[in-house]
Amino acid sequence: KNEVEQSPQNLTAQEGEFITINCSYSVGISALHWLQQHPGGGIVSLFMLSSGKKKHGRLIATINIQEKHSSLHITASHPRDSAVYICAVLNYGGSQGNLIFGKGTKLSVKP
Amino acid sequence: EPEVTQTPSHQVTQMGQEVILRCVPISNHLYFYWYRQILGQKVEFLVSFYNNEISEKSEIFDDQFSVERPDGSNFTLKIRSTKLEDSAMYFCASSPSGGRLDTQYFGPGTRLTVL
Numbered sequence: 001k002n003e004v005e006q007s008p009q010n011l012t013a014q015e016g017e018f019i020t021i022n023c024s025y026s027v028g029i030s031a032l033h034w035l036q037q038h039p040g041g042g043i044v045s046l047f048m049l050s051s052g053k054k055k056h057g058r059l060i061a062t063i064n065i066q067e068k069h070s071s072l073h074i075t076a077s078h079p080r081d082s083a084v085y086i087c088a089v090l091n092y093g094g095s096q097g098n099l100i101f102g103k104g105t106k107l108s109v110k111p
Numbered sequence: 112e113p114e115v116t117q118t119p120s121h122q123v124t125q126m127g128q129e130v131i132l133r134c135v136p137i138s139n140h141l142y143f144y145w146y147r148q149i150l151g152q153k154v155e156f157l158v159s160f161y162n163n164e165i166s167e168k169s170e171i172f173d174d175q176f177s178v179e180r181p182d183g184s185n186f187t188l189k190i191r192s193t194k195l196e197d198s199a200m201y202f203c204a205s206s207p208s209g210g211r212l213d214t215q216y217f218g219p220g221t222r223l224t225v226l
Contacts, residue, residue, distance in 0.1 A: 031212055041200050043154070043217040050212055086154065098167050099146075099215075101154040 003027050004102040006087050019074040021089045021105045023087030026068065027054045030090045033099065034061050034072050037084040046072070046085075113137045115218035117203050123224045127192050132221045134186045134203030140216070142209030143186045145178065146202040147171070148220075154202070160186065161209055193225045 007022045023032070035045040047054050047061040049070065054061050058077075063070040074081055084106050088099040116135045124130050136143050145157040159166040160178055170179045175191045184206075190197055206213040 033215070035217075040219075041148075041222070042219040043202060043214065045214050048212060048214050088154070098156050098159065098169070099154075100156075103153045 002103075003100050003106055004087055004089055006085075006102040006105050008035075008104065008105060010106045010108075012110065013077050015078055015109055015111050017077050017109075019077050019081075019104070019107065021072045021085050021087075023102055024068060024071045025070075025089050025100075027089065027091050027100070029065075032063055032070050033062070033088045033090075034070075035086040035088060037104065039083070043086070074107075079109045079111050082108050084096075107110075113216075115203055115205055115216050117201075117218035117221050120219065121219060121222045121224070123226065124193055126195055126225055130190050130193055130223065132188045132190075132201050132223070133202075134188070134218055135184050136186055136203065137207075137216055138184070140205035140207050142166070142206045142213070143178075143180070144202065144204040144206075144215065145188045146217075147199040148202065149196075149199045153173030157188070157201075166209070187217075188225075193223075195225050198223055198225045 004025045013019050031048055031050045033048050036044045036046050049063045058075045060073040083102040086104045087102040117135045145158045146154050146156045156169050158168040158172045177189045177208055179187050200222050202220045203218040204215040206215045
């Protein structure tokens, strides 16, 4: 049983397209993280959300706690956005750092 | 901007050998973590560390694993007797205070290959 589900698994887009990646989770959470994993393997934290919406540049993350769902949006996508995007949740009541990860969404943006 | 560093970037070892993976967390951070990612699979939590002791560990973190902060800067993960299935990418992370709403900063990872 996967506590964190992401969709789609793979996504190919043309440069400039608006992209949405979805994350659903089945546990009560304290926080949700969106991470970016580069082709070389390194992981970068994009957002940490506990409610509402956050925006950073062309990236927007939203969370609906009642529906146990979060989305990551990329506006005006660019080939450099190509990466694996990972959703990870901190279980409510869990200790700090014990994140539960989704399998990731592999995004490829074509020029 | 401060960052988490890890060495080596790639470690190849023979089955049964001991390996030590090293991490230098961001200097004013208090919580440290190790994660692993087997090729093609999702990232998995191994252990969290605070105030010189393990805060929490997963089922994966069995007796063959240990963590240590030997000095004021390094944070190490030791695997005593490596198995083939230990081959994975190992990520270190740190956070300022370990609070539930803290951002974790990840290192670039060490790719461990067990032959």
